Amino acid sequence: MINFLHTFTPDPIIVAIGPINIYWYGLFIVSGIIAAVLTIFKLSGYYHVSKDAVIDTAFWIIINGIIGARLYHVFLEFPYYLDNPLDVLKLWQGGLAIHGSLIAGGITAWILCRKNNLNFWQLAAISAPGLALAQAIGRWGNYFNQELFGKPTDLPWGIPIETSNRISGFFSYNYFHPTFLYESLGSLLIFAVLILGHKIIIKKGKFENKYYILITLAYLILYSILRFSLEFIRIDKTPELLGLRFPQIISLLIICVSLFFVFKITRNVPKTENPEKKTF
Secondary structure, X not given: OHHHHHHOOOOOEEEEEOOEEEEHHHHHHHHHHHHHHHHHHHHHHHOOOOHHHHHHHHHHHXXXXXXXXXXXXXXXXXXHHHHOHHHHHOHHHOOOOXXXXXXXXXXXXXXXXXXXXXXXXXXXXXXXXXXXXXXXXXXXXXXXXXXOOEOEOOOOOOEEOOHHHOOOOOOOOOEEOOHHHHHHHHHHHHHHHHHHHHHHHHHHOOOOHHHHHHHHHHHHHHHHHHHHHXXXXXXOOOOEEOOEEHHHHHHHHHHHHHHHHHHHHHHOOOOOOOXXXXXX
């Protein structure tokens, strides 16, 4: 794997059929979505959630999540898209921001759960591992697009980036940090942690909102820590404030708010309480 990444320069196109190009980026995004849906289906069975309800809800969450991810990315790169408005529609070139997906997908899920009388926190907890797995798979699309790479490095797993894809000031370097790989591996670890959390809930029969909320918050905290850390070595342009990149600021806000609710939830549980008989 290390030697492969260090020597291979990827082509973003899998195959060209006449004027139609099929891109690796799209393949990995779709593969991630399928893996997420299958994971949600598997978990929904343990929680006795209707698969029909999952399908109906997941469809709109995916659609609005992609739209939100794109709009958030356009916001971060607004000067570029102001000069190139048609590029807003070119999703195959990359540019889906996870924070935008979380916001749009979360709002969509909340509305649909209220409309269809579903437990929002249960759905969020069931969806969290699938989302982490989708991110782990989808990040490989960035590799084939040669985007979102990190600072120059001499490490044996550094990846070559074509000159046309480099950022001004980095044309004299040969290899760069594969931040896509770091985030992919980190997301896989988060996926494993969340699945473990679900196993504990299912085994002990703790089917209560506070545990669903804790699973959801665990995802938000773990991913935000991962993203905050990786932003120190990413060199793609993004707005900054007080020396921090915009995704770092959002990640810090998510961490602080999530930890506040974790503290509030765990503090309100008496030590002598039997948690299996308490309702949230």
